[in-house]
Amino acid sequence: xxxxxxxxxHVLGEAAVRAGCRYxxxxxxxxxxxVPEYLSGRLLEVGGTFVQAESELSSINMVIGAAMAGGRxxxxxxxxxxxxxxxxxxxxxxxxxxxxxxxxxxxxxxxGNIAPAQSDYFQATRGGGHGDYRCLVxxxxxxxxxxxxxxxxxxxxxxxxxxxxxxxxxxxxQMMEPVEFPEPVDPAALPKKDxxxxxxxxxxxxxxxxxxxxxxxxxxxNYKLTRKYDAMTAxxxxxxxxxxxxALLVVVAYGTAARIVKGAIxxxxxxxxxxxxxxxxxxxxxxxxxxSRLTQRVRQVLVFEMSSGxxxxxxxxxxxxxxxxxxxxxxxxxxxxxxxxxxxxxxYYHNAHLAxxxxxxxxxxxxxx
Amino acid sequence: xxxxxxxxxxxxxxxxxxxxxxxFTGMRIGKHVTYLPSYGAEVRGGTANCTVxxxxxxxxxxxxxxxxxxxxxxxxxxxxxxxxxxxxxxxLLNDDLVHSPVKRDDLTVLRIPVSTIAHQLGEDRSxxxxxxxxFAEMSQVAPLEAFKEAxxxxxxxxxAKVLEINRKxxxxxxxxxxxxxxxxxxx
Numbered sequence: 112x113x114x115x116x117x118x119x120x121h122v123l124g125e126a127a128v129r130a131g132c133r134y135x136x137x138x139x140x141x142x143x144x145x146v147p148e149y150l151s152g153r154l155l156e157v158g159g160t161f162v163q164a165e166s167e168l169s170s171i172n173m174v175i176g177a178a179m180a181g182g183r184x185x186x187x188x189x190x191x192x193x194x195x196x197x198x199x200x201x202x203x204x205x206x207x208x209x210x211x212x213x214x215x216x217x218x219x220x221x222x223g224n225i226a227p228a229q230s231d232y233f234q235a236t237r238g239g240g241h242g243d244y245r246c247l248v249x250x251x252x253x254x255x256x257x258x259x260x261x262x263x264x265x266x267x268x269x270x271x272x273x274x275x276x277x278x279x280x281x282x283x284x285q286m287m288e289p290v291e292f293p294e295p296v297d298p299a300a301l302p303k304k305d306x307x308x309x310x311x312x313x314x315x316x317x318x319x320x321x322x323x324x325x326x327x328x329x330x331x332x333n334y335k336l337t338r339k340y341d342a343m344t345a346x347x348x349x350x351x352x353x354x355x356x357x358a359l360l361v362v363v364a365y366g367t368a369a370r371i372v373k374g375a376i377x378x379x380x381x382x383x384x385x386x387x388x389x390x391x392x393x394x395x396x397x398x399x400x401x402x403s404r405l406t407q408r409v410r411q412v413l414v415f416e417m418s419s420g421x422x423x424x425x426x427x428x429x430x431x432x433x434x435x436x437x438x439x440x441x442x443x444x445x446x447x448x449x450x451x452x453x454x455x456x457x458x459y460y461h462n463a464h465l466a467x468x469x470x471x472x473x474x475x476x477x478x479x480x
Numbered sequence: 481x482x483x484x485x486x487x488x489x490x491x492x493x494x495x496x497x498x499x500x501x502x503x504f505t506g507m508r509i510g511k512h513v514t515y516l517p518s519y520g521a522e523v524r525g526g527t528a529n530c531t532v533x534x535x536x537x538x539x540x541x542x543x544x545x546x547x548x549x550x551x552x553x554x555x556x557x558x559x560x561x562x563x564x565x566x567x568x569x570x571x572l573l574n575d576d577l578v579h580s581p582v583k584r585d586d587l588t589v590l591r592i593p594v595s596t597i598a599h600q601l602g603e604d605r606s607x608x609x610x611x612x613x614x615f616a617e618m619s620q621v622a623p624l625e626a627f628k629e630a631x632x633x634x635x636x637x638x639x640a641k642v643l644e645i646n647r648k649x650x651x652x653x654x655x656x657x658x659x660x661x662x663x664x665x666x667x
Contacts (some may be wrong), residue, residue: 116504116515142519225519286542287500287515289507374541450545 113291116386119279120145122254122290123213124153126261127185128300130299132211134184137175137471138166138401142281143215147256169194171199178208179319183265183305184480187213189281190231190408191222200274201240204336205321211261211267212246215284218444226444232421236395243333245340247275248394250365254288260392262293269301269349273338278394280417282307282367282446300355305351340396348402354380358387359465360411362404362456363426365391367446368417372474374449379456384466386456394422399429406434411463413437415443415446415452435463481536482620483621484544488561489574494526497635498551498654499530500614505622505630506534514542527556534621537632551611552667555580560570570618590618592661597652606649609636613653618661625656 117125124146135150138433147163154161160177164170170186177184193214203210216231219226235248247267251257257279264275279436308317323329351369354376355361364372369390379386389405391398404410412434414423419442427436439455441447460466485502489495496517503515517530531547533539546566552558553574565571566584575591582589592614599608609631616624628647631637636646 114507116500116513141640208528282516285517285519286488286519287503288542289513371607372544374543374545377540424657445542448543449541 115292116287116289117254118145118285118287118453119254119257120215120284121149122257123187123279124149124286125292126258127211127265128153128157128159129173129292129295129420130183130262130265131296131301132181132183132185132265132310133157133298134174134176134177134182135159136162136164136170136184136193137186137188138164138170140189142187142217142227142284143187143213145284146213146215151161153465167195168199171196173211174212175199175202175206175208178203178210179206179308181309182213182303183209183269183301184212185213187215189215190219190228193231193234194316196278197234197240200246201238201242201244203323204240204244205221205275205332206244206319207272207336208274208276209272211264211266211277212274213267213279216280217276218442224444225433226279227282227338227417227446228442228443228444229366229368229417230419230421232394232416232418235278236397236425244336245273245343245395247271247273247343247396248278249275249284249349250278250392250394251334252390252392253367254286254290256392257283258290258292261284271324271343272306273339273343278366280367314470316387320355324403330381344396348396348398348400351388351390351392352401352405353388355387355389355409357385358409359385359415360456360463361387361389361405361409361459362413362415362452363389363391363422364415365394365422368415371447371452372415372450375452376447376455382457384457384460386460392421393464397425397429402429403431404425406430410434411459411465413439413456413459415455416440417447420443470473482532482533482539483549483619484530484531484536484547485549485551485615485619486529486547486561486564487528487551487553488557490556491526491528493553494605495528496530496554497610498615499614501609501627501631501634502532502534502615502621504634505627505655506532508630509533509622509626510623512537512539515600516542516593529557529561549615552578552583553608553611554578558582562620572606572611572614572618574606588596588618588664590614590657590664592653592656594653598649600614601645601646601648601652603649606646609646609649610653610656613650613655615653617657618651619652625651
């Protein structure tokens with residue numbers, strides 16, 4: 112398979128089709144219109160169904176229907192549209208229906224703007240809609256990873272019978288990078304689901320509900336969901352450690368922000384600063400244990416987000432008092448440059464006397480010899 | 481080697497296609513590439529620009545703080561991008577539209593009349609591809625032949641006649657840069 116140069120939104124669409132997705136229901140919103148644009152043609156080629164619904168509410172409810180009928184199904188939107196879909200996502204979680212939801216985040220709150228941002232972290236990782244639930248949340252940082260994580264998203268949705276959210280932003284959707292796609296999955300060859308609603312011919316009828324009026328039954332259902340989230344937390348934490356081996360300071364960033372940080376690290380490494388990147392790939396479950404292990408050694412942490420500070424709270428929970436946690440953010444759809452982030456890294460690095468501290472250690476070691 | 485470049489002009493000049501041709505060519509010869517278009521609530525005739533990074537190594541950031549080259553197709557883009565190019569970098573100007581002086585003396589500045597050259601070739605619309613040829617020669621990011629080959633698999637390769645004239649446009653752009661550099665040296 113040769114590499115193809117494709118924009119992120121098209122990568123998402125192609126990867127979904129190859130992962131066996133045959134149903135897409137959506138409603139247009141910038142900056143993710145290229146997803147439905149691509150799928151409106153591509154799904155027809157594979158005998159799938161594409162519906163541009165009359166609203167976000169309508170499209171997410173179509174997703175629920177397709178999931179109940181056993182199909183691999185996806186919808187996508189951007190921030191305000193995802194807010195509208197939250198009721199349906201809560202139902203998907205309550206009914207334990209697998210579905211993939213992509214959010215190409217734009218600046219908010221409200222109508223905001225159409226520029227890339229990371230301001231929907233809380234909404235994505237804390238459930239988003241009403242009730243005691245979580246979505247699995249994956250945050251790619253390159254077009255190839257977007258492709259790979261789209262495949263994972265469909266598998267994880269089926270494995271846990273849970274909605275999975277792919278969290279990108281406008282930049283991720285517009286950027287082009289070479290991508291090598293895996294071989295397509297044949298939807299007919301996927302494991303059979305023994306809970307789907309496909310007409311009760313020759314078997315007792317089934318029912319899928321999220322309404323459990325008896326509090327004791329609902330409590331038992333909630334605990335069942337909780338056990339599922341615990342299982343996800345144990346098995347599905349994903350992250351990348353970049354140049355962390357000798358680092359005295361680590362930057363924590365995900366998605367687009369992490370790419371900008373990599374550029375910044377290149378700059379500060381040239382100045383001799385020992386800085387690494389810890390990049391969460393799964394945002395829920397947040398990779399707490401590996402970050403906790405890392406900060407037993409590295410005592411200075413800088414969280415960088417394209418928001419006014421959301422993931423920083425998960426970092427603080429993971430790090431506890433092991434290390435000092437600083438924050439730098441650019442909200443509102445501003446795209447920060449690597450130079451700007453390098454300046455911030457350098458500021459915190461020198462403020463913590465890491466450059467001097469190292470020299471002092473050297474002198475002490477020399478004195479002892 | 482990592483080459484970061486910005487292409488900028490107004491909507492309709494083929495600015496994004498220039499960047500795409502570069503990124504596509506880079507990918508074809510086995511380099512790592514990223515192509516990042518600017519987008520917004522744009523209108524026809526509004527500003528357009530894209531950032532392309534071509535590298536032998538994995539590319540850290542698709543956003544460039546200080547690109548090595550800026551390809552400027554109109555005056556407003558010159559104002560915006562002339563200041564961000566790194567010291568020692570290159571500025572490639574569309575001499576048919578960009579007449580403002582460049583207030584920096586730490587850059588190589590080449591002025592190429594791409595619209596005039598395209599007109600002489602008999603295809604006004606190939607001005608952007610003339611500029612790609614000029615960029616290839618100036619940046620040395622990939623051999624001109626690689627651009628010519630890659631062109632066949634972009635939208636410009638659908639008709640043999642169109643492909644042929646655009647390959648000529650690449651040659652003409654590269655030649656114009658060689659002439660301009662000669663003049664620069666003798667000056």
